[in-house]
Structures are given as C-alpha cells and as structure tokens.
Amino acid sequence: MSSPLPPPPPPQWVVAMNSPMARPSKAASSIPDPPGFSSSRGGKQREKQQQQPAAMKRGETDDLKMKKAWEIAIAPSKQLPMNGIMMYMSGNSLQIFSIMMVFMLFKGPIQGLINTNAAFAKYETPTTxxxxxAVKAVYVLMQLLLLALGIWKVNGMGLLPTTRSDWLAWESERQPLERAYFAFR
Structure with a gap:
C-alpha cells in the first residue's frame, strides 16, 4: 500500500483572507485622525476620563434618561391623529372592522396605564x-386622551346609553314638542 499524498496547498486568496492585514505606519499615512480619536490605544483618553468627576458623568446620564423618558411619555400623542382619522374613516355602523378598531383603541391605552411604572422603571434612579x-403624569394624560377618543367612537356608534332607557330610571321622561293627531275619514 502506498502512503496518502499530502493535500495541495491552499490558493493564494485563502491565505490572504486568513492572514491579518499589515497596518500602514502613522508616518506613511497622510490622513489625520478624526476629532476625538487617539491612535495611542486609549492612553490619553483614559487619562481624560479619570480626570472628569463621576458626578458629572452621572448627571449627563440622568439627563439622557430624562430625555428618553419624555420621548416615551409623548409617544401616545403621536398616535392621536392617526387613530382619530382611522376612527372617523371606519364609519359608525356596527361591522367587524369598526368593532375591532375600537377594541384595539381601548386595549392599547388600558395596557399603557397598567404598565406605566414598568415603562419608566429603567429610567428611574434616586436622582431622577x-x-x-411629571413625565408619568403626561404619559397618563396622553393615554387618557386615547381612551377619550375611544369613548367618542363608541358614542358615535350608538353603543353608549346616552338616551333614555328603562335602566336609567333617574332620567325624566321626555315630552314631545308637538303632538300628531291623525284624522280618520
């Protein structure tokens, strides 16, 4: 039996892909470093970071957290025009489409109100x-506006008991302004 032949060497492109590229020297490059970048592997940057007080970093982080919290609080107000137009365009008849639209309009704000604290939990620190x-109050107000839009739609569909019925016994009976008398011949 003969011994197996060794595998052929890999093509040149495979060798080039697997080997790291040689970095050009700084002297050979005529392109300057971008602002804020140091080519000395972070030595100068670490010194600058150690010089900044930790309280300043914490304050900047808290400001960023508050910005993001305000974005979340105002997000439901961006849904108001879209939902209003959709409710107007879906009509006031009782169809599956309009019923599902109203259901979704109530479901979102109710879930938002229930999960208010959870929505802002990651932005809450002792300093914020x-x-x-105030951010949570605005968020709750926006969710209540969406609920009011849903109530408007349900009223427009005739599903709210706003007219006299037997179970609304406290409402007085309405008297007609004119009486119709039929004449028989």
Whole structure:
C-alpha cells in the first residue's frame, strides 16, 4: 500500500483572507485622525476620563434618561391623529372592522396605564425619581386622551346609553314638542 499524498496547498486568496492585514505606519499615512480619536490605544483618553468627576458623568446620564423618558411619555400623542382619522374613516355602523378598531383603541391605552411604572422603571434612579413624576403624569394624560377618543367612537356608534332607557330610571321622561293627531275619514 502506498502512503496518502499530502493535500495541495491552499490558493493564494485563502491565505490572504486568513492572514491579518499589515497596518500602514502613522508616518506613511497622510490622513489625520478624526476629532476625538487617539491612535495611542486609549492612553490619553483614559487619562481624560479619570480626570472628569463621576458626578458629572452621572448627571449627563440622568439627563439622557430624562430625555428618553419624555420621548416615551409623548409617544401616545403621536398616535392621536392617526387613530382619530382611522376612527372617523371606519364609519359608525356596527361591522367587524369598526368593532375591532375600537377594541384595539381601548386595549392599547388600558395596557399603557397598567404598565406605566414598568415603562419608566429603567429610567428611574434616586436622582431622577422626583422628575419622573411629571413625565408619568403626561404619559397618563396622553393615554387618557386615547381612551377619550375611544369613548367618542363608541358614542358615535350608538353603543353608549346616552338616551333614555328603562335602566336609567333617574332620567325624566321626555315630552314631545308637538303632538300628531291623525284624522280618520
């Protein structure tokens, strides 16, 4: 029996892909570093970061968290025009499409109201706790506006008991302004 032949060497492109590229020297490059970049592997950047007080970093982080919390609080207001147009265009008749639209219009704000604290939990720190109260209040207000839009739609569909019925016994009976008398010949 003969011994197996060794495998042929890999093509040149495979060798080039698997080997790291040689970096050009700084002197050979005529392109300057971008602003804020240091080519000395972070040595100068670490020194600058250590010089900044930790409280300043924490304050900047809290400001960013508050910005993001305000974005979340105002997000439901961006849905108001879209939902209003959709409710108007779906009509007031009782059809599966309009019923599903109203269901979705109520489902979102109710879930949002239930999960208010969970929505802002990741932005709450001891320093932002007091400022988040106003953010949460705006968020709740926006969710209530969406619920009001749903109530408007349900009323337009005739599903709210706004006219006299037997179970609304406290409402007085309405008297007609004119009486119709039929004459028989």
């Amino acid at each position: 706790r007091g400022r988040l109260i």
